[in-house]
Amino acid sequence: MDTILSAYERGGVPGPKYRAVAGAIREAVDTGALGPGDRLPPVRDLAWALGITPGTVARAYALLTEDGTASGEVGRGTFVRDRAAPVAEAPREIRWQQHTAPEETETVSLFSPKVPDCGQVALIHDALARLGEGAPARLLNYPSRAAFRPAREAVVAWLSDTALGPLDADDMVLSHGGQNGIGLVMQAVLRGTRPVVLLEELTYPGFRRMAELLRAEVVAVPMDGDGIVPEALERLTRQHGAQLLCTSPEVHNPTGLFTPLARRQEIAEVARRTGLQILEDDCYRVGAAQEQSYRALLPEHGWYVSSISKSLTPALRIGFAVAPQGRVADLRRVAEHGFFGLATPLADLAADVLGRPETREIAAAVRAEFSRYVRAAVNALGGFEMTWAEDRPYLWLTLPSGWRAGAFCQAAEAEGVQVRSADEFVLRDGAPPHAIRIAINAQVTLASFEAAMGRLRRLLDEPPERIAV
The missing domain is CATH 3.40.640.10 (Type I PLP-dependent aspartate aminotransferase-like (Major domain))
Incomplete structure (x- = not known):
């Protein structure tokens, strides 16, 4: 680690800190201070020694893996690679791997927003593996x-x-x-x-x-x-x-x-x-x-x-x-x-996940996916009074005159669609408006969501006598 520290302190690599860390490690490899098969310091240990975030070191290691200087082994760490040896496989792309596909279902819960998997599951899996590289003492002491x-x-x-x-x-x-x-x-x-x-x-x-x-x-x-x-x-x-x-x-x-x-x-x-x-x-x-x-x-x-x-x-x-x-x-x-x-592992996980450059791209992808579902809801229900925006994970729908929110929610649930009544958002002695909140569930397929919106639309268009006044 000392060789990496001195190379980093000397500088010489312009740009972001993660490039400076990668440059310092490459210098140690080029001078022979680190040889093929040598294990690089655990992410958290090197971050602590350099006074930077673990996410910065993780990004530097990812850069070294991409250019063939190092290779990562889940559960073991990151090692200097023998550049003369053939590369067994291309670096694993975490960014857009989707582990959890949307579910095709007739029963759709729209109680609370459901976040789609746009790669964060793979990123979190990778971050959990990195936790195994942390200093053992961090698992023995109070936070x-x-x-x-x-x-x-x-x-x-x-x-x-x-x-x-x-x-x-x-x-x-x-x-x-x-x-x-x-x-x-x-x-x-x-x-x-x-x-x-x-x-x-x-x-x-x-x-x-x-x-x-x-x-x-x-x-x-x-x-x-x-x-x-x-x-x-x-x-x-x-x-x-x-x-x-x-x-x-x-x-x-x-x-x-x-x-x-x-x-x-x-x-x-x-x-x-x-x-x-x-x-x-x-x-x-x-x-x-x-x-x-x-x-x-x-x-x-x-x-x-x-x-x-x-x-x-x-x-x-x-x-x-x-x-x-x-x-x-x-x-x-x-x-x-x-x-x-x-808990220390949770804080370390937060540092890793929020410090990764992929995370912002994943959050943008989540937002874009929410937007697709919002547009589908507006296309189906746009004739009614609603408050919505493409970057908000729910819509607020004011029921037409004569409707009661509680009874409408019961009728919607009977059709396999669960929404929240305005009654849940007022104080105990408050007077709720006749409105519902429709949360975006991006863990079901867009087709399932659109079908649910269609069922809500039919209820609004043709209210049964038991829920109309």
Whole structure:
């Protein structure tokens, strides 16, 4: 490893860091310091020694494998290849391998978005194999914040298309998915025996459930076509002494509404005047952010939570919570006192997966596949009042006059299509609109999805007496 370190420190290879690492290893091979069959350092060990992310080293090793300098053996590591020996097979292409084909089925669940496999399964399999190369000591000790810095740096890079204001790896904690991140922020913010949390009148149910779990009172804030009504927000904040507002301004769940910058600025001003903290949940966005986050607009009051559940996979339960200026110690304390942090292999997996160049391409492919299904839904249901966009993994459909959401959902389920009623997105004493949320299930074939949309269309066109008023 020392030869690689000295060659890397000397530099000489312009461009990205991964090319500098590859160049340093090639120099060690050319000078004979590394010979055919020698094992390269484990990805994580070399990354630690060089002070860079494991994803950067992994990309350098991939480059060396592609040009024939090295060869990788799953479960064993990466080795210097004898250039005189014939290449047994071409390097394995992970990027577009699809392990899980869409299912042809008549029963289609549209309760929650289902992410298609656009290569992430193969990439995760490869990353899991790389975990076996890690330093053994990492599997013997409690997680530490310093050891998790590469994972947090990978998240910072992942969030580069999100306007969060000044952001450093030390400003965040890793969480078990977005819901856990929401809980961490609420625990860091809420004080007193019966704190008050403000929620949009149509809202993600996880906000309410987490607030109630923490014995907080929840109060609904009226909305219009641009999101939360600022005047109502200020009135309710002062009336109830509210401490926290939970909102989703980029992709509102469930309606899909987008809150424009002017409205966000008005809401931020209310928060400044009243001392209200704002938690922004960005878990449902799969495209680039359109506007500044509340953390950027409100540096001392804006909290941010997101995950990879809708863009890559919910199976890994990788999420992240970002604190506003001056509050990261509160957020960190909650995580450390609550569960000591993620399991080390999970944090290492996050660093590897989010640090790989293929990952962004896979996320773009997931987004494109979601878009195909959204277009199919709009083609079938476009004659009805809907909120939708090609980069959102669900649609919000307002039922025609005379329909009731609960009864419609029952009729749809009888036809093999499961959708969510607006009733699930209001507070216990709220008045739900007659609407449904249709999530995109890209794990079924497009033909199966289109058939499901056709069945919904027939129900809307020809309502049985039992669901029509």
